[in-house]
Amino acid sequence: MRVGLFVPCYVDQFYPQVAIATLQLLEKLGCEVVFPTRQTCCGQPMANSGYEHLTGDCNELFVDNFKEFDYIVCPSGSCTLHIKDHLHAQDEGGAQHIRKRIYELTEFITDVLKQPIKATFPHRVGMHQSCHGQRGLHISQMSELVAAPFSKPESLLQQVSGLELVTLDRKDECCGFGGTFCVFEEAVSVKMGKDRVSDHVKHGVEYITGADMSCLMHLEGILKRQNSPVRVKHIAEILNAE
Amino acid sequence: MHSDKTHSELAEKFNIDEPRVNWHDETLWWIRQKRDKAVWQLPEWESLREAASQIKHNVLAHLSEYLEAFERNAIANGITVHWAADAKEHNEIVYSLLQKHGITQMVKSKSMLTEECHLNDYLAEHGVEVIDTDLGERIVQLAKEPPSHIVLPCIHWKKEEIGELFHKYLGTPEGNADPQFLTHAARLHLREKFLTRKLALTGVNFAIAETGEFVVCTNEGNADMGAHLADVHIASMGIEKLIPKREHLGIFLRLLTRSATGQPITTYSSHFKQPRKGQEMHIVLVDNGRSVQLGREAFRNSLKCIRCGACMNTCPVYRRSGGHSYHTAVAGPIGSILAPNLDMKQYADLPFASTLCGSCSNVCPVKIDIHDQLYKWRQVLVQDGYTPKAKTLAMKAMATTLSKPGMYKSAGKVGRWMIRKVPGLVNNKLNPWYKQREMPEAPKQSFREWYAQNKKK
Numbered sequence: 001m002r003v004g005l006f007v008p009c010y011v012d013q014f015y016p017q018v019a020i021a022t023l024q025l026l027e028k029l030g031c032e033v034v035f036p037t038r039q040t041c042c043g044q045p046m047a048n049s050g051y052e053h054l055t056g057d058c059n060e061l062f063v064d065n066f067k068e069f070d071y072i073v074c075p076s077g078s079c080t081l082h083i084k085d086h087l088h089a090q091d092e093g094g095a096q097h098i099r100k101r102i103y104e105l106t107e108f109i110t111d112v113l114k115q116p117i118k119a120t121f122p123h124r125v126g127m128h129q130s131c132h133g134q135r136g137l138h139i140s141q142m143s144e145l146v147a148a149p150f151s152k153p154e155s156l157l158q159q160v161s162g163l164e165l166v167t168l169d170r171k172d173e174c175c176g177f178g179g180t181f182c183v184f185e186e187a188v189s190v191k192m193g194k195d196r197v198s199d200h201v202k203h204g205v206e207y208i209t210g211a212d213m214s215c216l217m218h219l220e221g222i223l224k225r226q227n228s229p230v231r232v233k234h235i236a237e238i239l240n241a242e
Numbered sequence: 243m244h245s246d247k248t249h250s251e252l253a254e255k256f257n258i259d260e261p262r263v264n265w266h267d268e269t270l271w272w273i274r275q276k277r278d279k280a281v282w283q284l285p286e287w288e289s290l291r292e293a294a295s296q297i298k299h300n301v302l303a304h305l306s307e308y309l310e311a312f313e314r315n316a317i318a319n320g321i322t323v324h325w326a327a328d329a330k331e332h333n334e335i336v337y338s339l340l341q342k343h344g345i346t347q348m349v350k351s352k353s354m355l356t357e358e359c360h361l362n363d364y365l366a367e368h369g370v371e372v373i374d375t376d377l378g379e380r381i382v383q384l385a386k387e388p389p390s391h392i393v394l395p396c397i398h399w400k401k402e403e404i405g406e407l408f409h410k411y412l413g414t415p416e417g418n419a420d421p422q423f424l425t426h427a428a429r430l431h432l433r434e435k436f437l438t439r440k441l442a443l444t445g446v447n448f449a450i451a452e453t454g455e456f457v458v459c460t461n462e463g464n465a466d467m468g469a470h471l472a473d474v475h476i477a478s479m480g481i482e483k484l485i486p487k488r489e490h491l492g493i494f495l496r497l498l499t500r501s502a503t504g505q506p507i508t509t510y511s512s513h514f515k516q517p518r519k520g521q522e523m524h525i526v527l528v529d530n531g532r533s534v535q536l537g538r539e540a541f542r543n544s545l546k547c548i549r550c551g552a553c554m555n556t557c558p559v560y561r562r563s564g565g566h567s568y569h570t571a572v573a574g575p576i577g578s579i580l581a582p583n584l585d586m587k588q589y590a591d592l593p594f595a596s597t598l599c600g601s602c603s604n605v606c607p608v609k610i611d612i613h614d615q616l617y618k619w620r621q622v623l624v625q626d627g628y629t630p631k632a633k634t635l636a637m638k639a640m641a642t643t644l645s646k647p648g649m650y651k652s653a654g655k656v657g658r659w660m661i662r663k664v665p666g667l668v669n670n671k672l673n674p675w676y677k678q679r680e681m682p683e684a685p686k687q688s689f690r691e692w693y694a695q696n697k698k699k
Contacts (some may be wrong), residue, residue, distance in 0.1 A: 007272060007689055007690075009425045009644065009654075011689065012654070012688050012690055013654045013657070013658060013683075013684075013688050013689075014658075014682045014683070014684065014685065015409060016368070016685055016687060016688055016689035016691075016692050017683075018361050019693075020689065023693075023697070035689075035690070035693050035697070037647075037690055037693070037694070038647040039647070040644045040645070040646075040647055040650040041644040041650070043641075045640060045644075046637050046640060046641050046644075047299055047617075048596075048598065048617065048620070049594075049620065049624075049633070049637060050620030050621050050623055050624030050625075050629060051624055051634075051637040051641070052621055053621070053625065054623075054638060054641040055641065057562045057641065057642075057645030058641065058645050060645075061645055061647070066438065073518070080339075092433060131598070131599035131600055131601075132598075132600075133595065135599065135600035135601070135603075135604065136600065137385050142601075142604050143278065144278075144556065144601055144604035144605045146281055146282055146284070146285070146287040146288055147288065167624035170271070172601075173558055174558045174599035174601070176558065176559075177597065178596070178597030178598065179543060179597075181594070181596070181597050181600075182672040182674075182675065183675055184250055184674075185249070185250045185253060185559070185593060185594070185595060186250070186254070186674040186677060186678070187250070187253050187254035187256075187257040187563075188250075188253045188257065188559050188563050188595075188673075189597075190560050190677075190678040190679065191257055191260070191263060191374070191562045192559070192562060192597075193679070195562075197269070217439050217682050218679065220677070220680075220682065221675065221679030221681065221682070222679050224679075225679055225680050225681035
């Protein structure tokens with residue numbers, strides 16, 4: 001199985017350890033993983049700001065980079081959702097193949113690989129449900145719906161030896177990152193982030209994890225400003241921890 | 243409620259008092275939790291939502307036929323039906339009825355449509371005194387403010403502040419903030435108005451095409467008090483308030499209040515079908531942009547809204563910015579997809595006042611794809627030129643960089659180097675991220691550089 005590793009641009013630039021962990025984890029689980037080096041960004045920063053019409057070149061590039069793979073896997077629910085919903089290109093067949101075959105990391109492990117996780121992370125951890133993964137890709141059940149609960153990322157975390165997963169007061173409230181929302185609506189964005197952080201802190205977590213580094217980057221910025229000892233860690237890093 | 247300030251500016255002001263933001267957030271979250279408890283009592287909840295959504299879909303697809311049927315049946319019941327193309331016409335119709343009867347004082351129960359039409363201001367200019375009889379609306383009216391929430395108009399007011407307001411206007415003892423006492427004072431104050439006013443205006447929650455009747459839902463019975471005591475009853479309704487048959491009402495009544503407040507049903511679900519002897523009953527059917535929205539395919543579903551307010555209670559942005567930050571009659575997520583239809587320039591900021599988290603669409607009892615429509619409004623507003631030029635330039639530069647792998651790679655490398663060497667370039671007041679958050683650390687090596695070194699064959 002050839003897997004194309006799609007690394008979100010800000011992860012590539014600011015959180016290389018998350019991409020390394022994703023790569024190692026997928027290899028451990030038996031995938032042949034390739035990182036197409038001409039990849040850049042899914043185009044979501046422009047599209048969510050109302051400039052989807054400027055994402056044509058990004059789309060073409062994306063299709064060129066990823067159309068040949070059996071699966072495309074990304075350690076971000078948000079970027080995956082954007083591709084699933086909005087990728088179109090001159091090679092529409094290629095685009096369609098990608099839209100069908102792109103997976104967020106935890107759903108790929110759960111639904112395609114279906115393999116147990118062997119990892120150790122002896123810490124108290126809070127799971128941040130990022131909205132696009134949860135409500136967009138449906139990797140976890142949503143608290144608004146009258147429907148049976150499940151969570152793909154939490155099921156994986158529960159297999160990690162030593163890991164203690166806390167229950168939050170608000171299990172799926174948005175952190176307030178929201179792409180360019182985080183700067184154009186700075187006051188509300190920060191307040192939402194502070195409230196998320198305090199829910200985790202209140203429950204005594206050592207780490208906040210999640211399937212989207214963008215939310216975690218926002219929460220990390222707030223934790224650091226508060227001089228908090230609580231750290232953020234992408235779920236790939238935990239699932240890859242030995 | 244026009245404002246020169248944008249949602250983000252008004253929200254920033256709201257956030258100066260952080261304990262109050264916490265209180266506002268927790269109050270509304272408590273209502274969201276009440277809603278959750280109520281809907282989990284009904285195993286058929288999701289199918290009820292689907293049924294309501296489909297019924298409204300049918301209504302919107304055949305709106306003109308249902309409107310004509312409703313008019314025909316209402317007239318046969320003895321109701322006078324008026325058509326208003328816009329807010330101005332609506333207000334003029336109401337005023338002409340007041341003039342016809344020589345009435346200068348009236349009572350009004352909750353109607354967000356009259357807020358949308360700015361009826362109170364219009365009538366005040368024409369020398370008519372309007373008393374809002376919904377308790378929450380009366381409170382904000384005394385405070386000379388618009389409602390901040392469509393179901394809970396004074397949710398941003400604390401009981402102590404209401405005590406002070408009542409002391410000033412209703413003569414209650416200073417320092418008394420006991421809700422039961424204050425409610426009793428309001429009851430006495432309003433009772434006198436009900437008994438003396440000759441004209442009552444109500445809103446309409448549901449209008450039934452096959453019978454020509456309409457239903458008004460209140461918890462306080464104030465619509466009934468007004469309508470039953472007045473010689474003239476005017477009901478103002480948006481043209482989207484229709485449902486085809488009486489048998490559909492059960493679905494909507496079960497959804498409405500569970501979504502709104504977590505109650506199984508409103509205390510009063512009052513059916514009005516014909517005027518009583520000697521009474522005049524009027525219905526004003528108001529378009530005010532609705533038929534334009536009906537023509538916008540991507541946004542048509544927004545007209546399914548039954549005004550429960552669940553999207554506001556669940557919205558993490560609304561809870562932390564307050565209803566007034568939306569500077570429009572209907573605030574929150576639903577308001578943000580309705581308002582740009584009325585005035586794109588004035589409300590260009592609202593579709594951006596969201597993280598697109600999607601919680602609103604999940605609580606919506608008629609399954610409006612609210613967060614998808616917010617995304618779509620952003621595209622429309624940009625295409626039609628309602629975004630700042632600087633933002634457009636920045637986005638173009640970003641799109642160019644991200645579509646050229648070489649340029650992206652060097653921009654990233656240079657950017658990270660600068661953050662490491664000259665942190666002041668980003669860690670300064672001009673960077674909104676840095677104001678209350680630390681920047682992420684800039685590593686020496688990007689993933690792609692690591693990959694080239696360690697993995698690439």
